[in-house]
Amino acid sequence: MCAIGSHLEHATNSWSSASGTVQLALLFTAAWVLLAICFARPRAPESGAASLPQHPFFNIWQFYRRRFDFINSGFRVTGKPVFQFSLLQHRVVALSGESGRTAFFNSKSLDLHEGFKVLLGAIPIVPGVTSDLHSQRISLIHKRLASLQRNESLTQLIPAILEDCRRIMSSWESSGTMDPFDKIYDVVFQTTIRSLSSADIADDASLVARLKKLYGRLDSGTTPASVLMPWLPSPAMIKKLWATKEVYQIVTRAIKTRLESGISRNDTLQMLLDAGDDHMAIVGFIMGLLIAGSRSTGTTASWLITFIGGHPDWRTKVIAELNDILPSSPPLGPPRNLSTRLATIPLETWESSTPVLDSLIRETLRVAQPHTAMRKNTGPDMYVDNTVVPTGAFVVYPFSDVHLNPAMYPAPRKFDPSRKTDEKSAFGYLGWGAGNHICQGQRLARLSLKLIASMFLLGFDYEVVDQTGKPPNPFPLPDWNDILTCRPMAGSCYLKYERTDNPL
Numbered sequence: 001m002c003a004i005g006s007h008l009e010h011a012t013n014s015w016s017s018a019s020g021t022v023q024l025a026l027l028f029t030a031a032w033v034l035l036a037i038c039f040a041r042p043r044a045p046e047s048g049a050a051s052l053p054q055h056p057f058f059n060i061w062q063f064y065r066r067r068f069d070f071i072n073s074g075f076r077v078t079g080k081p082v083f084q085f086s087l088l089q090h091r092v093v094a095l096s097g098e099s100g101r102t103a104f105f106n107s108k109s110l111d112l113h114e115g116f117k118v119l120l121g122a123i124p125i126v127p128g129v130t131s132d133l134h135s136q137r138i139s140l141i142h143k144r145l146a147s148l149q150r151n152e153s154l155t156q157l158i159p160a161i162l163e164d165c166r167r168i169m170s171s172w173e174s175s176g177t178m179d180p181f182d183k184i185y186d187v188v189f190q191t192t193i194r195s196l197s198s199a200d201i202a203d204d205a206s207l208v209a210r211l212k213k214l215y216g217r218l219d220s221g222t223t224p225a226s227v228l229m230p231w232l233p234s235p236a237m238i239k240k241l242w243a244t245k246e247v248y249q250i251v252t253r254a255i256k257t258r259l260e261s262g263i264s265r266n267d268t269l270q271m272l273l274d275a276g277d278d279h280m281a282i283v284g285f286i287m288g289l290l291i292a293g294s295r296s297t298g299t300t301a302s303w304l305i306t307f308i309g310g311h312p313d314w315r316t317k318v319i320a321e322l323n324d325i326l327p328s329s330p331p332l333g334p335p336r337n338l339s340t341r342l343a344t345i346p347l348e349t350w351e352s353s354t355p356v357l358d359s360l361i362r363e364t365l366r367v368a369q370p371h372t373a374m375r376k377n378t379g380p381d382m383y384v385d386n387t388v389v390p391t392g393a394f395v396v397y398p399f400s401d402v403h404l405n406p407a408m409y410p411a412p413r414k415f416d417p418s419r420k421t422d423e424k425s426a427f428g429y430l431g432w433g434a435g436n437h438i439c440q441g442q443r444l445a446r447l448s449l450k451l452i453a454s455m456f457l458l459g460f461d462y463e464v465v466d467q468t469g470k471p472p473n474p475f476p477l478p479d480w481n482d483i484l485t486c487r488p489m490a491g492s493c494y495l496k497y498e499r500t501d502n503p504l
């Protein structure tokens, strides 16, 4: 194993092999250190912004488990558009309002990657291993992501994504009830692996299932302890390290196998190898982007299909739009299946001639994307609404400040794809982010959403039901406190479906 792999090996093995007494002693020491840190002052100086009245200890659980409620109540309790709170030794400043978001999205000193690394910590930072994913490699990752989204590459991806949809959707019973947040997410995970990694991995269903499980562990291991105290050998942290190590091994094995085979395949891994990238850069690209891409696309696809199911007028419109661009089977010869027919639609048509799908995606991202953008102020100090945000402080901006703001979007929880984005305010729509850090995978994500939704809409009749099989009343609402999947209340949302006459 190379030096990089052995870093991960060492980190995980040393904890597992320690005796029970040693583990207990370590945890005891860690508990003391934890208490000391809880009562320590944050490293960044006071920002001058209003502070929350509660003890800082309570911030931790609320920020990681009920972020939407926590941030909203901060603005309410302080009565200010800017307030501050601490997360252990970190000072965090929350912004709202037009001047807050203008400063946030325009500032060059607010660093997205530092913010996510410390406050989100999806992948554990292992010195010399994943730390590189977050700093030196980022501009290379963006460059390669741009290559992957050139016309020729996306055109080649269309039939592959549709074939993945066909294979997975055909494996479902021909009628039944499904949880869209599981089943549609399965499809998205598969197509994300197809788009961002290697055909060898994507063709191996058991490997894809394993990766999905490992990424699930990375998500569930993202606890306050594992994020804020990554040095603490908590069970969640160990779980995350093991998962990272295994993902790392799967990706490096795919690289090695490809190189040893001497066979060139038409996929993203090949594009990265042909560009001469070193193995760490390739591992960084695949591991990092699978995190960035699969959850957000999965959540959006699940909600998109759910909302369409609950709005028959929009369903009729979108199906009419798809039937307009869908070529029919040739009159002579065997009928072609749906995936093959959809695959003949040119990229340009998908991108420029599907306004109904565009509106549906735009509104889904407004209503069901509980994102809080996070940055670190790398200096100098900045001023927002006459309040200093000191160098070294973390800064957060919740998208709900725009997307659920009744002054910008009346009846904001209502799903209404006919509404326009707010053009009067600066940064009045944030579906794909804004400013310096706007989504770099937007083109691929949009295309994937359209392909997956089309296969489902034309391949299945369906309605949204609750756990009793009846139409839900009220219609399920995205839970903005569920920061990863935005899932509705348990038991409130299923799809009762049946295959249409269109063979998949």
Ligand code: HEM
Residues within 6 Å of the ligand: 112, 145, 196, 289, 292, 293, 294, 296, 297, 300, 365, 369, 371, 372, 373, 374, 430, 431, 432, 433, 434, 436, 437, 438, 439, 440, 441, 442, 444, 445, 446
């Ligand atoms: C529906 C799916 C997606 C949504 C809604 C979405 C949304 C976003 C948003 C809101 C941001 C800005 C985050 C912030 O300001 O804090 C962002 C950034 C980013 N997204 Fe996406 N994204 C999606 C899919 C993808 C995919 C598939 C990829 C990769 C293939 C990707 C790659 C990225 C990257 C690399 C950034 C960071 C840009 C930077 O470093 O400046 N996204 N995305």
